[in-house]
Amino acid sequence: MRATELTDPSPCTRTLDAPDTADIWVSRMKARVKIFTYGCQMNDLDSLKIQTEFSRRGFTATGYTREADVIVINTCSVRQKAYEKAMSNLGRLSALKRARPSLVIAVTGCVAQQDREGLLRRMPHVDLVVGTHQLHLLPDLVQDALKGARGRVVAEFSTCIPFMDTIPDTTLSAEPHRAYVTVMQGCDNFCSYCIVPHVRGPEISRRAESVIGEIRAHASQGVREVFLLGQNVNSYRGGMSFPELLRAIHSIDGIERIRFTTSHPKDANDDLVACFRDLPKLCSHIHLPFQSGSDRVLVAMNRHYTREWYLELIERFREARPDIAFSADVMVGFPGETEQDFMETMDVIERVRFDVLYSFKYSVRPMTAAASLADDVPAREKSRRLVVLQARQREITLENNMRRVGSTYDVLVDGASTRVEGQVKGRTTHNAIVNFTGERSLVGRTVRVTVTRAQQNSLTGVLSDAA
Numbered sequence: 029m030r031a032t033e034l035t036d037p038s039p040c041t042r043t044l045d046a047p048d049t050a051d052i053w054v055s056r057m058k059a060r061v062k063i064f065t066y067g068c069q070m071n072d073l074d075s076l077k078i079q080t081e082f083s084r085r086g087f088t089a090t091g092y093t094r095e096a097d098v099i100v101i102n103t104c105s106v107r108q109k110a111y112e113k114a115m116s117n118l119g120r121l122s123a124l125k126r127a128r129p130s131l132v133i134a135v136t137g138c139v140a141q142q143d144r145e146g147l148l149r150r151m152p153h154v155d156l157v158v159g160t161h162q163l164h165l166l167p168d169l170v171q172d173a174l175k176g177a178r179g180r181v182v183a184e185f186s187t188c189i190p191f192m193d194t195i196p197d198t199t200l201s202a203e204p205h206r207a208y209v210t211v212m213q214g215c216d217n218f219c220s221y222c223i224v225p226h227v228r229g230p231e232i233s234r235r236a237e238s239v240i241g242e243i244r245a246h247a248s249q250g251v252r253e254v255f256l257l258g259q260n261v262n263s264y265r266g267g268m269s270f271p272e273l274l275r276a277i278h279s280i281d282g283i284e285r286i287r288f289t290t291s292h293p294k295d296a297n298d299d300l301v302a303c304f305r306d307l308p309k310l311c312s313h314i315h316l317p318f319q320s321g322s323d324r325v326l327v328a329m330n331r332h333y334t335r336e337w338y339l340e341l342i343e344r345f346r347e348a349r350p351d352i353a354f355s356a357d358v359m360v361g362f363p364g365e366t367e368q369d370f371m372e373t374m375d376v377i378e379r380v381r382f383d384v385l386y387s388f389k390y391s392v393r394p395m396t397a398a399a400s401l402a403d404d405v406p407a408r409e410k411s412r413r414l415v416v417l418q419a420r421q422r423e424i425t426l427e428n429n430m431r432r433v434g435s436t437y438d439v440l441v442d443g444a445s446t447r448v449e450g451q452v453k454g455r456t457t458h459n460a461i462v463n464f465t466g467e468r469s470l471v472g473r474t475v476r477v478t479v480t481r482a483q484q485n486s487l488t489g490v491l492s493d494a495a
C-alpha cells in the first residue's frame with residue numbers, strides 16, 4: 029500500500045467555480061489543503077472528489093505539507109501495514125500542529141471508520157474524524173473547524189452515500205482522459221479475513237441513472253476510458269444488473285474503453301462473461317481475486333467457491349475473449365494453511381498464468397471472523413511462501429510479456445514515461461504498460477504500437493500509426 033501525495037501544485041491550484049457567498053471568508057483566507065491517500069483506487073477516487081469539493085468552495089491545493097492550512101489523511105485499514113503507515117504519518121504531524129495550532133487535521137476513510145473516538149484519544153492533535161459514509165460533510169466540517177469547532181467524530185453508517193454521486197473534476201487528476209466512477213460501495217460477503225464490510229458498511233449501489241449521467245458528462249469533457257469501481261461490482265443493483273449497466277455504458281458516444289474492479293468470483297455470472305464476448309469497448313482484462321488455491325482454506329475464508337469452479341470460470345472468460353488477461357489477489361499464511369494448501373495455490377498460479385498478481389501475507393484484522401483463529405503460520409514461513417510465490421509469478425509475468433513482442437496493440441497514451449526521456453507511456457486493452465518514443469501531444473489519444481521488447485513490469489514498442 030502506498031501513500032499518494034497530490035504533489036503537483038500547479039493543476040491543483042485551479043478553482044472550478046466561484047465560491048458560494050457563504051464560503052467567501054474561506055476564499056479570502058485562501059485556505060490551502062494537502063491530501064495524503066493510502067490504499068486502493070476507491071480511496072484515490074475519494075481523494076479526487078474531496079479535492080474537487082474543496083476546490084469548488086475556493087480552497088486551493090498545495091503539494092507542501094508545511095504550508096497547508098488543512099491536512100486530510102485518507103486512510104486504508106485493509107492490511108495492517110497500510111494502517112501503520114497512515115498512523116505513522118499522522119504521528120509525525122503532531123510537531124507541525126504544536127508549531128501551528130490553527131492547522132486543521134482531518135482523518136477520513138477506513139481507519140476513521142474503524143477507530144472513531146479512539147483516534148482522537150490516541151492522537152489529540154487530530155481535529156476531525158470522518159467515516160466512509162460521511163465524506164460529503166467534510167468541507168463543512170473543515171470550515172467549522174477553521175472557525176474553532178474541533179474534536180468532532182462523524183462516522184455513522186447510512187442507508188445512502190451522497191458522496192457516490194459527487195462528480196470528480198477529472199482535470200485535477202494526472203490522467204484527465206480516464207475517469208474512475210463509483211458504482212457501489214460496501215460489501216455483504218464477510219470474507220473471514222476482511223475488514224471491509226466493517227469499515228465500508230453494507231453494499232449500497234448507486235442509481236444507474238446517476239452513473240450513466242456522470243459518464244456522459246465525462247465523455248463530453250474528453251474522457252476516453254471509464255474505470256468502474258466498487259468492492260464487489262458483480263453484486264451491483266442500482267436499478268439494473270452490472271452486465272446491463274456495462275451494456276448501457278457501452279452505448280455512450282466518446283467512451284472508447286470500459287474497465288472495472290473488483291469482481292468476486294462467486295458473483296461472476298454468464299451475463300458478465302457474455303459482456304466480454306459482445307462488448308468490444310470492454311477491455312480485455314479482468315481482476316478476479318482467488319485468495320487461495322486450497323478448497324479447505326477457501327471454506328475457512330468464507331469465499332463460497334472451489335478451486336475447480338474458479339478455474340472453470342477462467343476458462344469461460346477465455347472462451348468469450350480468447351486474449352483476455354487476468355490479475356488477482358492472493359494471500360499466503362492464512363490460519364491453518366499447510367504446505368499442501370500452499371502448493372495448491374501455486375498450482376492455480378501455474379494454470380491461470382496471471383499477468384499480474386497482488387500477493388500478501390495474512391495479517392490479523394480487528395473485527396473479522398478470522399481474528400478469533402490462531403495466527404499459526406510462523407512469520408518466517410509466511411515470508412518464505414510469499415518469496416516462492418512472487419519469484420514464480422515474476423517468471424510467468426515476464427513470459428506473458430515476452431509473448432507480446434511483435435504484436436501491435438491499441439494503446440491509450442497516459443503521459444510521459446518515467447523510464448526514458450522523450451518517451452510516453454500508455455496501456456493496452458490488457459492493461460499492460462507500454463513505453464515508446466512519442467510526443468506529449470499524444471496523451472489522451474489511442475495509437476497503434478508494435479511491441480519490440482518485454483521487461484518485467486512493462487513493454488517497449490514503436491509507434492505504428494495514429495488509430
Ligand code: SF4
Binds near residue numbers: 218224
Ligand atoms: S468480497 Fe470479501 S475480500 Fe472483497 S471486500 Fe468483500 S469481504 Fe472483503
